[in-house]
Amino acid sequence: MMDETEMKLSSHTFLSLLLIHPYISIFVSLPLPLYNLTMTRIELVFIATPAMGNLVPMVEFANLLTKQDPRFSATVLIITVPHRPIITTYFNSLSSSSTNLRFLHLPTVDPPTPDQYQTNVGFISLLIEKHKHRVKHALIDIIKTESPSDSDSVQLAALFVDMFTTAIIDVAAELNLPSYLFFASPASFLGFTLHLSQIETELTDSNTEFRFPCFKNSLPRSVFPKLVFNEKNGSSWLSHHARRYKETKGIIVNTLEELEPHALQSLYNDSQLPRVYPIGPILDLHGSARWNPNAVQYKRIMEWLDMQTKSSVVFLCFGSMGSLSMGQVAQIAFGLERAGFRFLWALREPPKARLEDPKDYTNYDNVLPDGFLERTAEIGLVCGWVPQAKVLAHKAVGVFVSHCGWNSILESLWYEVPIATWPIYAEQHMNAFEMVKELGLAVEIRLDYRDGEDLVKGEEVERCVRYLMNGCDEIRRKVKDMGEKCKMSLMKNGSSYVNLVSLIEELTSS
Numbered sequence: 001m002m003d004e005t006e007m008k009l010s011s012h013t014f015l016s017l018l019l020i021h022p023y024i025s026i027f028v029s030l031p032l033p034l035y036n037l038t039m040t041r042i043e044l045v046f047i048a049t050p051a052m053g054n055l056v057p058m059v060e061f062a063n064l065l066t067k068q069d070p071r072f073s074a075t076v077l078i079i080t081v082p083h084r085p086i087i088t089t090y091f092n093s094l095s096s097s098s099t100n101l102r103f104l105h106l107p108t109v110d111p112p113t114p115d116q117y118q119t120n121v122g123f124i125s126l127l128i129e130k131h132k133h134r135v136k137h138a139l140i141d142i143i144k145t146e147s148p149s150d151s152d153s154v155q156l157a158a159l160f161v162d163m164f165t166t167a168i169i170d171v172a173a174e175l176n177l178p179s180y181l182f183f184a185s186p187a188s189f190l191g192f193t194l195h196l197s198q199i200e201t202e203l204t205d206s207n208t209e210f211r212f213p214c215f216k217n218s219l220p221r222s223v224f225p226k227l228v229f230n231e232k233n234g235s236s237w238l239s240h241h242a243r244r245y246k247e248t249k250g251i252i253v254n255t256l257e258e259l260e261p262h263a264l265q266s267l268y269n270d271s272q273l274p275r276v277y278p279i280g281p282i283l284d285l286h287g288s289a290r291w292n293p294n295a296v297q298y299k300r301i302m303e304w305l306d307m308q309t310k311s312s313v314v315f316l317c318f319g320s321m322g323s324l325s326m327g328q329v330a331q332i333a334f335g336l337e338r339a340g341f342r343f344l345w346a347l348r349e350p351p352k353a354r355l356e357d358p359k360d361y362t363n364y365d366n367v368l369p370d371g372f373l374e375r376t377a378e379i380g381l382v383c384g385w386v387p388q389a390k391v392l393a394h395k396a397v398g399v400f401v402s403h404c405g406w407n408s409i410l411e412s413l414w415y416e417v418p419i420a421t422w423p424i425y426a427e428q429h430m431n432a433f434e435m436v437k438e439l440g441l442a443v444e445i446r447l448d449y450r451d452g453e454d455l456v457k458g459e460e461v462e463r464c465v466r467y468l469m470n471g472c473d474e475i476r477r478k479v480k481d482m483g484e485k486c487k488m489s490l491m492k493n494g495s496s497y498v499n500l501v502s503l504i505e506e507l508t509s510s
């Protein structure tokens with residue numbers, strides 16, 4: 001099924017490459033009265049939050065649009081942030097692969113100073129705000145250089161922002177461009193941010209549960225993103241962005257009807273919202289394998305997996321920004337060793353400064369218990385950064401212990417690997433809650449884990465691993481079923497495909 005989708009897309013790529021070829025564009029701009037061959041090229045611009053979880057799906061979405069319709073070409077505006085070498089590596093790998101996408105680095109601005117923000121979301125939001133001028137100039141340049149003086153065959157049609165880049169809606173408005181929101185987290189979280197301002201006064205009460213239209217169950221306070229309770233600015237940044245979502249002309253969500261029917265219905269019911277298009281799952285299935293900074297490690301991991309039998313490995317990975325305290329790492333090691341199942345563990349060192357990403361350990365001696373690596377050499381592999389999608393695609397992987405970032409959840413469903421939830425930051429606790437309580441698609445290790453405040457004991461890790469590897473047939477069956485629905489939704493006449501086609505109609509109609 002996947003192959004069919006890929007084939008369809010690649011034939012379109014070929015077409016779209018033809019259409020932007022200089023000779024062809026000269027050809028199509030000639031007046032040809034007999035055949036209506038004149039094709040307006042439609043330029044789309046994308047601006048994502050400079051964090052991998054937001055950036056990668058937005059780039060893939062831009063890719064999808066340009067492949068789906070040969071009239072589209074796209075420019076992705078890139079915001080540079082300090083201490084994020086991974087983003088540079090990612091973009092370098094993309095620029096070298098030729099597609100209908102262009103990447104444009106915006107000139108840097110002075111970042112906000114620590115007295116101006118209290119949270120990472122505050123930092124990002126202010127940083128984006130400071131880029132408004134730069135974006136405006138970039139857009140004006142695109143309009144000028146892209147439009148040949150003698151014809152109007154190129155048209156800048158829309159600007160796509162994401163959950164934290166809403167400041168750019170102002171720039172689009174100034175230039176009379178429609179803006180759209182691309183939301184890389186689930187529909188449930190979109191509904192949460194939209195409803196947050198209505199319960200703001202209750203947040204300081206001792207309420208332990210809250211009703212949100214996008215969740216069937218009451219939502220325990222313990223799964224709210226920590227940011228919401230930040231005393232200095234509370235939930236105001238999230239609500240601020242959510243208010244702006246309503247100003248867009250459409251909201252694209254990286255999800256599918258079949259996965260989040262309730263949350264999506266609650267959004268459709270909201271008369272203040274523009275049209276909502278669930279068009280997922282949008283995945284980068286090559287993932288970091290394409291630009292992995294550590295090719296040797298990648299090879300070692302894949303060779304190790306090749307030697308394991310089907311569904312025999314517990315895979316533990318906590319995301320590009322996830323790392324755990326040393327005490328917690330020791331408990332996991334203890335539990336894995338006691339459980340005795342095969343494991344692949346992506347273990348990363350916590351960042352030393354705020355706003356930095358975790359790094360690979362140069363040496364595990366200080367973090368893993370004495371002799372752990374030697375004693376488990378036969379059954380386990382501890383490594384740093386992994387190309388997660390490639391690992392999930394491997395038949396040897398039986399269970400995924402995950403931080404529940406939305407992209408990871410979608411990848412895991414795609415490859416039909418059941419998740420055991422271990423959320424760490426951002427909206428991951430809420431994603432875990434949705435998967436376990438709302439959808440029955442994952443097994444709970446924790447829903448409300450906070451590193452440094454909570455400790456999952458080795459015995460618990462052992463018990464969970466045993467439970468997961470010895471059965472959970474019902475969940476396995478449901479995950480397999482949802483995995484098939486994910487693939488169906490992208491095929492011709494599938495729900496996400498149909499929504500994508502409507503979006504394209506809207507983008508090309510003006």
Ligand SMILES: *[C@@H]1O[C@H](CO)[C@@H](O)[C@H](O)[C@H]1NC(C)=O
Nearest residue numbers: 116117118122233236237240
């Ligand atoms: C609080 O958040 C709002 C966004 O809604 C922002 O405009 C304001 O400057 C923030 N205040 C502080 C003190 O950070």
Ligand SMILES: *[C@@H]1O[C@H](CO)[C@@H](O)[C@H](O)[C@H]1NC(C)=O
Nearest residue numbers: 213214262263265266267269
């Ligand atoms: C959507 O609206 C309909 C009609 O008012 C209502 O019956 C339904 O419960 C709503 N669904 C959600 C998920 O909000």
Ligand SMILES: *[C@@H]1O[C@H](CO)[C@@H](O)[C@H](O)[C@H]1NC(C)=O
Nearest residue numbers: 004490491492493494497498
């Ligand atoms: C898609 O739907 C159209 C209209 O309902 C139908 O004619 C066509 O056969 C369908 N195509 C596939 C591949 O199911």
